[in-house]
Amino acid sequence: MHTPTDSRIVECLADNDIGFVTSLPCKQLAGVIELADQSPDMVHVPCNREDEGMGMCTGAYLGGTRSAILMQNTALGVVVNSLATLIQFYRVPLPMIISYRGEVGEPVACQVEMAIHTRPLLRMLHIPAYVFSDPSEVDLLGGILNHCFMCRKPVAVLAQASFWSKAQ
Amino acid sequence: MNRYDVLTTLVPVLRDRLVMCNIGSPSQELYSLLDQDSNFYMLGTMGLCSSIGLGLAIACDEDVIAIDGDGSVLTNLGTLATIANNWQENFVLLIIDNGSYGSTGDQPSYASARTSLTEVARACGCQHVVECEAGQAATVLTETLADRKGGVIVCKCEPGQVSVPVVDLDPVVIGHRFMARLSKGRSRA
Ligand SMILES: [Mg+2]
Numbered sequence: 001m002h003t004p005t006d007s008r009i010v011e012c013l014a015d016n017d018i019g020f021v022t023s024l025p026c027k028q029l030a031g032v033i034e035l036a037d038q039s040p041d042m043v044h045v046p047c048n049r050e051d052e053g054m055g056m057c058t059g060a061y062l063g064g065t066r067s068a069i070l071m072q073n074t075a076l077g078v079v080v081n082s083l084a085t086l087i088q089f090y091r092v093p094l095p096m097i098i099s100y101r102g103e104v105g106e107p108v109a110c111q112v113e114m115a116i117h118t119r120p121l122l123r124m125l126h127i128p129a130y131v132f133s134d135p136s137e138v139d140l141l142g143g144i145l146n147h148c149f150m151c152r153k154p155v156a157v158l159a160q161a162s163f164w165s166k167a168q
Numbered sequence: 169m170n171r172y173d174v175l176t177t178l179v180p181v182l183r184d185r186l187v188m189c190n191i192g193s194p195s196q197e198l199y200s201l202l203d204q205d206s207n208f209y210m211l212g213t214m215g216l217c218s219s220i221g222l223g224l225a226i227a228c229d230e231d232v233i234a235i236d237g238d239g240s241v242l243t244n245l246g247t248l249a250t251i252a253n254n255w256q257e258n259f260v261l262l263i264i265d266n267g268s269y270g271s272t273g274d275q276p277s278y279a280s281a282r283t284s285l286t287e288v289a290r291a292c293g294c295q296h297v298v299e300c301e302a303g304q305a306a307t308v309l310t311e312t313l314a315d316r317k318g319g320v321i322v323c324k325c326e327p328g329q330v331s332v333p334v335v336d337l338d339p340v341v342i343g344h345r346f347m348a349r350l351s352k353g354r355s356r357a
Contacts, residue, residue, distance in 0.1 A: 019227070020223065020226065020227060043226055045222075045223075045226065045250065045254050046250075047219075047246070047250060048246030048247075048249060048250060049244075049246060051213075051215070051216065051244075052215075052216065052219045052244055052246055052247055052250065053219075054216070054219075055213070055215075055216030055217075055218075055219025055220045055222075055223065055244075055247075056219050056220070056222055056223035056226075056250075057223060058216075058219075058220050058223060059188070059219065059220040059221060059222060059223025059224035059225070059226070059227065060223040060224065060226060060227040061223075061227075062208065062220070062223075062224050062227070062343065062346055062347055062350070063223070063224045063225075063226070063227025063228040063350065064227060064228065064347070064350065064351065065226075065227040067223070081212070081213060082213050082216065084212075085211070085212025085213045086210075086212060086213040086216065089211065089212055089339045090339045090340065090342070090343045091339075091340050091343070092343075
């Protein structure tokens with residue numbers, strides 16, 4: 001099942017020439033992942049861990065294909081080294097479309113633990129972060145992707161619970 | 169034969185090929201034996217050599233050789249499942265298995281004990297998995313490339329490395345010259 005908002009996200013990725021996407025399953029990102037998988041414009045390769053995914057994104061980028069990763073914010077704890085010593089060190093542009101679990105409305109207590117660290121981690125790593133709380137903010141995604149490839153940095157889009165609950 | 173000896177025999181096979189090379193001693197040794205624009209040296213991020221190689225093979229038509237180690241494959245074991253399930257006929261993963269963590273002082277890895285990376289690769293569903301002795305590596309790699317079906321080669325060798333300088337290239341230069349070489353190759357084709 002996917003929503004029109006999911007479609008707009010994947011169309012925006014395709015419009016910005018993103019031809020390689022990796023992901024781990026996520027309830028909130030499920031529709032985006034499903035559409036990325038079906039899209040004729042991009043190759044979707046699921047990864048087992050997000051650092052592995054960032055490795056594949058780097059390889060695709062070296063091969064001339066823009067890439068992106070779909071992940072949960074909890075995974076930021078997994079990828080700090082990959083972000084610092086691979087993505088940032090080699091200046092690989094990498095959009096991270098992140099489902100921002102653990103904010104107000106979150107039913108699972110443990111998700112709050114990493115939510116508390118999410119923005120401090122991104123700030124510590126000097127990664128530009130954009131919070132989406134309403135589906136209308138998908139309008140900003142094209143500009144964010146363009147910015148990412150212009151400056152060759154990782155950027156984070158944090159799509160929080162209200163974004164997904166209002167998405168249709 | 170240790171890894172340096174193996175890499176020495178591989179030089180003619182690796183020349184002008186896209187080579188993704190593992191962090192630490194493997195990259196330093198390759199850098200001293202055969203530096204070329206089409207080598208991508210990993211300067212950080214242990215374990216991701218095979219993942220970068222796979223992503224590259226998906227994105228380009230040229231053959232890609234990822235030179236990985238037993239220790240780094242063990243740190244990213246899921247990569248073998250990803251490779252198996254997204255098989256690329258232009259991707260060869262060469263695991264130089266010296267049963268040890270060479271760059272940190274030859275501490276034994278589990279690949280030197282009860283764990284066979286060859287069997288793990290097969291169990292993950294990888295195709296064309298070949299285990300060979302150090303002296304056969306160049307022949308096996310040449311044949312695997314000629315078959316153009318992709319493959320995983322586990323080359324068993326002795327621990328130990330030679331003392332060579334660190335890779336003093338800037339990471340951005342490594343990436344830039346690699347990508348420039350790729351686009352040149354593309355316009356020639
Ligand atoms: Mg080793």
